[in-house]
Amino acid sequence: MSGLEELSREELIALTRALMAENAALRERVAKLERLVSRISGNSGMPPSVDDLPGRKQPKERKADGPGRRRQGKQPGAQGKALAWSDEVADGDIVEHYPQGPCGCGADLGQAADLGVTARHQQIEIPLVVARRFEHHLHTMACRCGAVHTAPRPPGVPAAPVSLGVSLRAWCVYLLVVHAIPVHRVAELVASLTGAEPSPGFVYSLIGRAAAAVACANVRIRMLLTLAYVVCCDETPIRVEPKKAKKYLLVACDQLLTWYMLGGRDLETFKRFVLADLTGVVVHDRYQNYDATDLGERDHQLCAAHLLRDLEDCAETYPDAHWPRQLQMALRGLIHAANLARARGEGAIAAGTQAMFARMFRGGVAVGLSQVKRLPGPAKTVTQPVGRVLLEVLRDRADDVLRFAYDLRIPPTNNQAERDLRPAKTQQKISGRLRSEKATEQRYAVRGYLSTALKHGLDVMTVLRDALLGHLWMPPDPATA
Template identity: 75%
Template sequence: RLQHNLHTVACGCGKVHTAARPQGVPAAPVSLGVNLRSWCVYLMAWHAIPVHRVAELVTSLTGAEPSPGFVHGLLKRAAAAVEQANLRIRALLTLAHVVCCDETPIRVGPKAGPGRGSKYLLVACDRRFTWYQVGDRTLRTFTQSVIAEATGVIVHDRYQNYDSAQLGEHEHQLCCAHLLRDLQDCAETYPDAAWPGQIAEALQGLIHAANLARAQGRDTLPAGTRAMWTRSFRHGVRIGLAEVRRTPGPAKTVTQPVGRMLLETLRDRQDDVLRFTSDLRIPPTNNQAERDLRPAKTQQKISGRLRSERATQHRYAVRGYLSTAAKHGVDLLTAIRESLLGRPWMPPDPAPA
């Protein structure tokens, strides 16, 4: 830990001279240096350590005594420092060939009654970039997100907003991990039926074949392998539709049997289910998005409810910047420090596919 004392002296001629401030030292009578500020932001945004505990840790490790208010205010400063980097991340994601999407509830602000004090955290990402948005699950929030501007394939869990015409025209990849979980539910509901296992086996076979082809540097699946598993998939869907009959009546008043809506999705949106088999750049699941949302769930367990929506937006602005930097192998403390010095790390242009 370094301490800088800036001395002011008066010359015999009456002119007053003050020592120059080192780079990163704020113009305040007493302040923390950029390294300690970087540590505070790193602990809060990356490790989800609560504000008061961050202040205690800094005091224990360095002898400096930042107030919790000062520590909390660093999130706002850091969010402003990485704003341009996040704008670039958003722009690069809109041009990405594939964007994985997901959303999760988070507790924000005081709880004033049932359903109050809750928001949703949306993520749009790929293996290079991460972008977060704090909002809700309404279509209005979705139309303000990267998803509405994306030009590539969007990978998602079939939540209805992803298919809204208000988001524009997109190619879709339905998350096969969610489909396999739904098929497992069907297998438990209809223990004597063969179709849930047949469809699941076909999906798993195609996923394995795609992973193997990708590892071998191939651009496509072997035609015979793809045809075999696709035929098994279709036959399983047909059998399921024949065994699980649709209940007649208006959709708003009639509840369909377990698995019927899933089977209709597999039949009507086969291209969206199996798109990954024709383009190996497309992942079969939105697991990347779930991985990038998992820290939010960890934060809820560690620190609980977040103080305000604005502070939460600052937190995830910094988190998206750091997640993207981590995906590029950048040291995170260096990325924070440089941003606080006015030199934020900027994600490079992606390599040509």
């Protein structure tokens, strides 16, 4: 730097201090950027899709048989499925095959003696699907008394001279809602498979019709969730027109029920969500609105999957510390013990196992708090060291973290809610956005109804077709489910 030799001692000291301050600011900025780049699905709440972004550290490869890693294919102990032979085959579906052509001696095999069936093979197949056109004639009859009677239209036949049948309509809604296929592609797919040619506008209108058909069932689903013992909740961003506005899709669910709501991530949306009416335990990811006092008091279960990812972040930040791994070991041990107890039909984890892992958990929290000190100052202006806020949550809300270990009816994670939100993420990747808020609400009203039916072991197409015909299936009371 030219001119330094002309500076006085005081000026050199001032310059040095300025450079040191700038260097410190740059180091802090680089550290923040490195931390942002290090965020992946394994140590944060980010989705796995970010792991492939440029500059991201790739997750550690885990062996297929390692702890916490399921191997591909059939799982140990899972019920196997195979194609079984059936003796109930209609005579018209039995196809006889005979040797044809000449024999080596020159004789025609068509004249040979039949020695019987020597091999049988069954194949499950569907016939070529072709849409058929049915014409309904409504006759008018005159009684001897002079009264005139006209036959009513069959169920599912609208007043229009030409229309698509209810099965074709159910197909369209199924492809739109369950498989997130865009409107124009649904029209093309139905035309290719059946020969019917629904217009894209007609296909799009079916979402609203289906939503209206299942509206009463969704009211009942929401009511049953408010009475459920445990409810898993989650939310995910979703882009909706106009101008690709960012909204949030919220879900409340359990193993038998699914209910969606479109809104924001603000407290007003959460007040309109089921939370204000719930009476059971809420399983969630620690987002602050789940704990808002305006929503009333209730028991909570903090998602252990999110906690384990946050602890992985701590383990990477403090590689020489033992407390992050100890806390992970304690949580995983309790989750495994709870799963084993449920599988055996037991009502609780063994007392010794429960006490051992609980003691390991509380000890890890105490050690972590002693090593990661809180920085003084207001929370809005002071950023605490990595893991400090998490450790305080584990200390102050230990009951909400370990509630699943003392009540096996409570799941340790909100994975059920994340599974029920996965179709929305798939749809976003396929289409990028939805046309309007109204259409989005209608889409997920149908999706919630079909998800609930599927959880009850029902055939989705049958339930959807019946709903369009006016024969709405309603989820039963919890006592009879």
